[in-house]
Amino acid sequence: MEKMLGISDSLLFEAPAKSLMLAQEAYKMTGNSLYLKGTASLIMGKVYQQQRDYYTARKHYLESLELRRKWGSPDLIGVTMLALSENNAHLHHFDEAIGYARQAVDLIRKTGNELGLSMAYMQLASTHSWAYSTAKSRDMLTPRFSTDSALHYYKLAEQYEHQPDQKAWLHYGIGITYIHREDSAAVPYLEKAVAIRRKLGQLYLLIDAMQFLGRAQVYRKDYLTAEKLLDEAYGLYKSHTLDDDFLLSKIAFSNVLLHQATKSYKKAFEWLLTGNKTRDRRLLDDREGAISQLTVHYETEKKEALLKQRETELARQREMLGYERKIKWIMFGSLVLAIGTLGMVFYLYRKNRELSLHNATLVKEQNHRIKNNLQRLSSLMDLQLRKLTSRETRSLLQENVNRVQTIGLLHRHLNNTTRLSISMPLYLETLVEGLKDIYIIPGLRIDYRIAPVVLPSQQAMSLGLIVNEVVTNAFKHAFPKATSPQLEIILSRSDTGCHLQISDNGQSEIVAASPESIGLQLILLLARELKAVHRLSQENGTVFDLKFPLL
Missing domain, CATH: 3.30.565.10 (Histidine kinase-like ATPase, C-terminal domain)
Known part of the structure; x- marks a missing residue:
């Protein structure tokens, strides 16, 4: 995808603004493709890293890593880990940088991708070399980082076939490692790197390799060759108006070393002033850039906070509307249930009332019949009583009549009530x-x-x-x-x-x-x-x- 967009390493160094524009367009065009989005995030990280905005670059690298992990390709995950390793090295987080590089080696080794494995070894080597140089400048050397480790990993990378650009990086890396030792053994490697960069037309990388080669010639004490290389490098820089303070500071430092070695102290002092001005400009630019980035980040976070607040309010409103709908449906359902229940209760009440009235009618009818039958029985017994002449018999029969009338009286009362x-x-x-x-x-x-x-x-x-x-x-x-x-x-x-x-x-x-x-x-x-x-x-x-x- 980088080739499709025309974003090469050379373009990243020589035209960062154009690279950023192309990367942003690519990021917008990715759609829902995890592969394209992950690749575009990686390119965005490279662009910001070249502009020395390492934290923004780190954010894009991490996004690329997450997307590529979802995509599931070990090669692509390994490439992003190598980018994160380089990013951490720029931030002087060397332990994290080596950790990412080793993870990349383990992933890529399983796929059998020799080119990817070579790049991983080169990243491990450059991190050790860079960490050694940083510790040396601070007088804090540690056995964890050494040029021997760097050269070991470069030797592992050398055993694989490389494209010209990768071969140039390999020679450049080995040469830089020897430069950190102040060892003239860097010369043949940097000469090869210069030749490849010149052939590929990579101006920025050519100038960088030439000034390091000039520095290596100083360590070899070939001052004439060193001066020619440094003059050519500075001439190319000025003629193409690259306007890169970081590259200019490297050229200035190499010239200071040369003129100190040749005891041309006036020229050494002039180059030292140039280097200091460049450094001051870089510090000022970095400061202004940091302030600008902080302002942008603040405004972005402020807008994001407002958007988040609005989203929260909208979510609450939607939630409240949902609750209101639920309450309305519950109330409606309760009303329907209440009406249905009342209807059922009324229906059962009517049925029960009808049944009760029917039963009461039956009971009343039964009591009425019993009462009538008892009255008939009592009347028959009265007739019998009138025909009896025995006083004792009449008394006994009268008692039975009284008993029948007692029962009849009860049924008469029952007949008058429900x-x-x-x-x-x-x-x-x-x-x-x-x-x-x-x-x-x-x-x-x-x-x-x-x-x-x-x-x-x-x-x-x-x-x-x-x-x-x-x-x-x-x-x-x-x-x-x-x-x-x-x-x-x-x-x-x-x-x-x-x-x-x-x-x-x-x-x-x-x-x-x-x-x-x-x-x-x-x-x-x-x-x-x-x-x-x-x-x-x-x-x-x-x-x-x-x-x-x-x-």
Whole structure:
């Protein structure tokens, strides 16, 4: 892709502005292709690195590495790691630089790509050489970085075939390593590099190689050749108006070494001033560039922060709209569910009401029929009673008639209500008053103290039959001998149940009656049905107590 865009190493050095423009256009044209985007990011990194904006270059290199890892080609990943190695070397992060270079060697070795492996060894070598030179200038030499290590890796790279450009870099690298040693052994390697650069027409790289070759000739003490090389290099620089302070500072330093060696101190001083001016300009440019970059970064971060804030606000608005929609749907669903539930409840209520009314009608009809049947039975028994002449037989039959009428009275009350329960005050008073009309007792006074108790029909029937038996016994046996007959009926209610008490002031024979008496047996049977406790006592008359629980 670099060749397609025309961005060669020579163009990167000689026309950085054009290189940047081409790289930016390439980056925009990549679309969604991971391969093209990764390659364009790598080129952008190279352009910024040539402009000595190493941190921006690093950002593009890391982006390229991430994209190429997704693409999955070990060769391409290795090439990007080599670029990151060189970038870290420029930043003097030599340990990281060597780490990236070694990773690249391991990756590319697996693919069998000899050219790529040679480039990886060359990067390892140049990093060791550069680290040695930096440590030497700071008087901080360390065994971790040495020219021997650099030359070792260059020798490994030499065993592979190279294109002319790569061969020039190899010779240049070996020559620079010897330069760092101040060793004239650099001369033959740099001569080869100069010859290749001249043949390829790579002006910037040619001038750079020539000034290093001139420096190597100084170490060889061939000052005449050194002066010719340095003059030619400076002449090419001026004639092509390259305007590169970094390259000019290298030429100046090599000339200072030459004129110091030849004791031409005036010229050495002039070149030293040129080098210092160049260095000052570079420092000023770097400072202004750093300020400009910081300003751009600040404005960019500010815009990104505003965009992020707007995106956050939009996301919150979308989230709130989503919540509102959900709430509306929930409310709508709840409303539909509530309407459906109300409809179902109303439907069930109507059905239940219809069923209840139907059942009530059936019960009422049943009670009505039972009441009519009991009335017929009572009428038949009355007819039979009129034909009997035996007093004892008439008494027994009358008691049975009373019992039938007691049951009939209960069904008459049930027939007048929709409930299957009986109000005891009305029922018991009606029952006793009916018995009073049958057994006419002169001067009889009846006191009712009946609490407003409502009992289920079954309990009410059992209690009514018991009252019928006790009151009938009092009318028959107690009051005929009493001068001022008095009957008291009390029904009270508590938390545990009901208490019935019937007392008279006569002398009843029920206490002394035989256990085989039908009335007494009926009372005992009905008391068991009510799960009641009863007691008969004789205290100024007869007192009957009955306590039973409520159902």
